[in-house]
Amino acid sequence: MTDYRTLRVALLGAGAVGSQVADLLLKHGAELADRAGATLELAGIAVRDVDAKRDADLPRELFTTDAETLIVGSDIVIELMGGIEPARTQVLHAIASGADVVTANKALLATHGSEVFEAADQVGAEVYYEAAAAGAIPIIRPLRDSLAGDRVVRIMGIVNGTTNYILDRMDNEGADFADVLAQAQALGYAEADPTADVEGYDAAQKAAILASLAFHTTVPLDAVHREGITSVDAAMIESARHAGYVIKLLAVCERLTAEDGAESISVRVYPALVDRAHPLASVHGANNAVFVQAEAAGDLMFYGAGAGGVQTASAVLGDVVSAARRHIAGGVGVGESTRANLPAVPIGHVITRYQITLEVDDKPGVLATVAGILSEGRVSIATVEQTVIEASADAADSSASAGSATGAGSARLVIGTHKAREQDLSETVERLAASGVVERVVSVLRVEGN
């Protein structure tokens, strides 16, 4: 048996991920030592309540409520408390104490990343955060190292398991959002307060982290355009299916190059239509995937569990091993890139394709009017499908019920556009709504992934 140097590891937090990390550190100590080249001694676990129930059976003597004292003298501090405070204070304390930090805290990094990384730079410490971007999926090292000689053009990520689970069930069962959300909550796939997931806040934090890495720049959270999935209903899913699409909550990170060569980026989270033949369309249940397009490498996809205590613990422990190797090697940095400061464009400047669904009067000349408004608005039509709507207003119900309730009857227009500027598109949709021939704008969805 090799005689390894011992490194002192402090764990902050013992929730779903933290308790699994502690359990694996204790169970697989010998194997981890072979991987790391150092014995990893779990010095203690800082928690708010020493007596709280944990997911794993851990020695009671490891627990303490005094994070500050635990941190001092530690070589590696694992922060799994989540949230901004006291996580931020403890992470900065750990860095100041000379420790490397491993964290899964996407909220902290998306809002105070610069502060944390600068503090680490100043003392030569490292911050590892594989688990903060896409749970168990190894995406940090591929973006930071493997693709460092390439240029990432675009990322499309399914980075929130709860919303993918909900959208996938809606797609499979034709169910409505509220029903599936209630079931997801009952099964533990969604929180009692689902806002962070269903409104896209969680995905936006991960998008900021991924874009920062991919484009070697700093992306503040407020530069991320964010829309959630609460407005997605069964009719939209059915209509998407009919057109060969599936609706996914996507985090899109894009590099834009102006004609004069000036570069900017767009980072946005919204429900979008994805072609059913696209690799992202086959990401089911609570799984995540990050689809990366790079100039030389072409299309890459990274797939796996985006959440889960033990799955995320895998990513955390990979970081702990990396931190330990760094300590043994003498504290040399992992070689982060020089960071640019690429401007993030507002959502209005984004160029993508759209699917516009309208209810219009079913009478002659309406399509010409609609097409004219689109053309004036610099929105070019790629496809149009018109169907007559029965009075029940349920497009999915094809049984011939009573005649039309309105005088002229209604039709549904599904318009697929070529690439258009978001601002042109939204102004055009406003003009359509006010045109007199459009009864209702049913939905406007972006189409991503060519």
Place this chain on the structure above:
Amino acid sequence: MTDYRTLRVALLGAGAVGSQVADLLLKHGAELADRAGATLELAGIAVRDVDAKRDADLPRELFTTDAETLIVGSDIVIELMGGIEPARTQVLHAIASGADVVTANKALLATHGSEVFEAADQVGAEVYYEAAAAGAIPIIRPLRDSLAGDRVVRIMGIVNGTTNYILDRMDNEGADFADVLAQAQALGYAEADPTADVEGYDAAQKAAILASLAFHTTVPLDAVHREGITSVDAAMIESARHAGYVIKLLAVCERLTAEDGAESISVRVYPALVDRAHPLASVHGANNAVFVQAEAAGDLMFYGAGAGGVQTASAVLGDVVSAARRHIAGGVGVGESTRANLPAVPIGHVITRYQITLEVDDKPGVLATVAGILSEGRVSIATVEQTVIEASADAADSSASAGSATGAGSARLVIGTHKAREQDLSETVERLAASGVVERVVSVLRVEGN
């Protein structure tokens, strides 16, 4: 503009990948410098014939036939010659000269990996080989670093683009192997001599590299069981489709744990049945994917281009940036794991599921006889499907042609087994063939991926 230190880079080989690497190094110099923290100066390109035609327009003065002199004084040597010699000699020369080596040479690493890595260890040099395992797909760093705190249980990889292209077209078109191979050769997807691809030699080399990394052990190439796809025909593909499977050439790397806790591994390459709902089933064309199952992380998949000059160049340049960062940081190692020496079990000890397709006499008692032989051989039946075969002997042709040509007529039996030991299975198949009731063993295929 930052004032960077200059690192001298020597390139050996200017084929499809090498010429793209040179082109990108020259074109993206400033951006690569920001990534690497060093200016990467392409000192020269060693080739056999200075005047040969290249895929990229490169300055003639960079070319030399004197690799040995070019290597001396270089900080990073990129070996893209392929093959064992003179690649091996030049790589060892580069290491001895104090350079780090970046290589895409799977043949070299699979056969002389230990020699190369030991030589590097002795002088504190590093060998980077992201492009040797799965082309442009970042798989080395995820296995070596991201999953270093986890335990990989199994890898199933589609790691050869040519064979995936052939099998995918056979699946889409119902075409036969020889026809699709000829088309693939005409289109440049397959070499004039396709042996290395279609006989599984290329996949076996990559399997040895992946298994070595995943299990932190040394896997010699001759420990890899290898079968190619030349025996796969249209009828097998059709029969697989009927049963809900697709045939893929898989590189399977498996960790086996005996009851007493002793560990061994199995590494094998063969055409196998994969459930159509499995993520690997949707890997089309010449794309590659590596599906990884780890104890904590669960199922992960890495997808992308497995070959191609510019795609592979992306992986090579990622390694060059890593090597440069290491030089700038002062030459500290990347922290490879301690290596175990896990024994590789022979193919006969492998346990998996099988699909056995037999032509049998269509008369009473045959199924009982077949079932009896399987049971004696410790092969447990999961599913059986029996269909009567017309005299045309074309199972896919359901038109009622002339009656049976043999006296009793023939039936086709497709037997899906539960997990069985390969040796039990092959002995059982031999007994079936000799039983008198089996006219022909049509195919025996492994079923992978649960």
